[in-house]
Amino acid sequence: MEVLLGLLGGAKKKKKKAFTTPKKKPHHHKNVKLATLKYYKVDASGKVEKNKFECDNCGVGTFMAEHQNRYHCGKCGRAFTKQAGAKETSKKGGKKGKKAAQ
DSSP states (O other): OOOOOOOTTOOOOOOOOOOSSOOOOOOOOOOOTTGGGGTEEEOTTSOEEESSOBOTTTOTTOBOEEOSSEEEOTTTOEEEETTTTSEEEEEOOOTTOOOOOO
């Protein structure tokens, strides 16, 4: 006597997907030794000068990044163009939040 029953879970295994593009490499932060030397310059007489502009909005100690055609604050998002001699182009709120006006 033969009994044929339908089996549950008897489907075929799925084929492994072949990806066409390689995986993205995650970005790793590179630690730069003595990075503060880029921000300040010491004269022979011992006078300390700042090499970069500070953001007016964020206050002392927040330096602006120097790009090819503009200066940009990473904290508040403020940008100044180089051609117009520090003319303000945008006042967007940054990704880290807004700071109260002083």
